[in-house]
Amino acid sequence: MDLGELERAAAWINRANSVVAFTGAGISVESGIPDFRSPGGLWSKFNPDVYCDFQTFKAKPKLFWEMAREMQATIARAQPNPAHITLVEMEKQNLVSCVITQNIDNLHQQAGSTSVFELHGNAATSSCIMCHEQVPTPEAIGQLQGQDSKVPKCKICDGVMKMDVILFGEALTNSILEGAMTAAMTADVMLVVGTSLTVSPANEVVSACRRRNGKVIIVDPDHSVKPQGDLLLCGQAGVVLPQLLQACFAKRNVSTTS
Numbered sequence: 001m002d003l004g005e006l007e008r009a010a011a012w013i014n015r016a017n018s019v020v021a022f023t024g025a026g027i028s029v030e031s032g033i034p035d036f037r038s039p040g041g042l043w044s045k046f047n048p049d050v051y052c053d054f055q056t057f058k059a060k061p062k063l064f065w066e067m068a069r070e071m072q073a074t075i076a077r078a079q080p081n082p083a084h085i086t087l088v089e090m091e092k093q094n095l096v097s098c099v100i101t102q103n104i105d106n107l108h109q110q111a112g113s114t115s116v117f118e119l120h121g122n123a124a125t126s127s128c129i130m131c132h133e134q135v136p137t138p139e140a141i142g143q144l145q146g147q148d149s150k151v152p153k154c155k156i157c158d159g160v161m162k163m164d165v166i167l168f169g170e171a172l173t174n175s176i177l178e179g180a181m182t183a184a185m186t187a188d189v190m191l192v193v194g195t196s197l198t199v200s201p202a203n204e205v206v207s208a209c210r211r212r213n214g215k216v217i218i219v220d221p222d223h224s225v226k227p228q229g230d231l232l233l234c235g236q237a238g239v240v241l242p243q244l245l246q247a248c249f250a251k252r253n254v255s256t257t258s
């Protein structure tokens with residue numbers, strides 16, 4: 001990684017009134033949860049365009065639960081990595097005001113981030129599509145054992161249960177999207193970590209920040225995301241974010257002593 005770029009990013013963060021982090025699947029790759037783009041793992045078995053699609057869920061919920069069962073097992077094994085932990089430290093140091101995430105794995109909250117906008121929901125719970133009765137997802141998955149239909153059903157009304165995540169083709173929760181957009185529009189800096197920025201409307205938080213002249217710092221090992229930001233810190237989030245925090249501390253000390 002270019003050390004000059006690291007210093008430039010640290011200077012922007014130290015100078016900003018509000019820095020918002022925007023994260024995607026890439027931040028959880030080092031925790032053992034595969035993203036959509038890398039070969040291998042869960043998503044080579046379950047094409048997300050099919051298994052994470054709302055129309056497919058409505059027509060064949062059994063397919064969704066086949067994938068959800070394996071995804072739940074992967075998420076249950078995962079622990080926050082140094083990237084999640086650094087964002088918590090940045091919040092404590094008043095260097096980051098909130099996290100907007102596309103992830104459904106709960107790892108930001110598990111690490112200790114207190115202000116998180118989950119644009120795509122959270123896999124930890126599941127709800128009935130008819131009466132909205134909510135249960136922990138492991139309880140819904142527990143129902144699949146030895147059951148013929150292979151779809152968990154609501155114990156109140158017998159409706160089909162769905163994990164509390166937003167699928168492709170499904171609307172986002174308005175209040176959460178609005179909160180995230182407000183944070184993005186008032187941010188001087190957006191720290192974009194581990195997202196291909198291809199999923200809409202989530203990716204609109206980045207354009208909202210840029211429209212108000214906010215700077216966009218991208219952390220990603222893939223150069224192809226670079227044009228969508230002002231600066232790319234190329235590398236794995238679990239390595240780059242701790243280095244970025246150290247650079248912020250170093251720059252802060254220099255400016256307070258000089």
Ligand SMILES: NC(=O)c1ccc[n+]([C@@H]2O[C@H](COP(=O)([O-])OP(=O)(O)OC[C@H]3O[C@@H](n4cnc5c(N)ncnc54)[C@H](O)[C@@H]3O)[C@@H](O)[C@H]2O)c1
Nearest residue numbers: 024025026035036037102103104105194195196222236237
């Ligand atoms: N952990 C999860 O909750 C999870 C996992 C898979 C997909 N999803 C969801 O599916 C959609 C996919 O869009 P997306 O843009 O988030 O993911 P994506 O798979 O389209 O893109 C992931 C990005 O992360 C980068 N990346 C890979 N390893 C990285 C690392 N170690 N450090 C930093 N960056 C790394 C990749 O180069 C890529 O640019 C989103 O809604 C996403 O949240 C969530």
Ligand SMILES: [Zn+2]
Nearest residue numbers: 128131154157
């Ligand atoms: Zn119900």
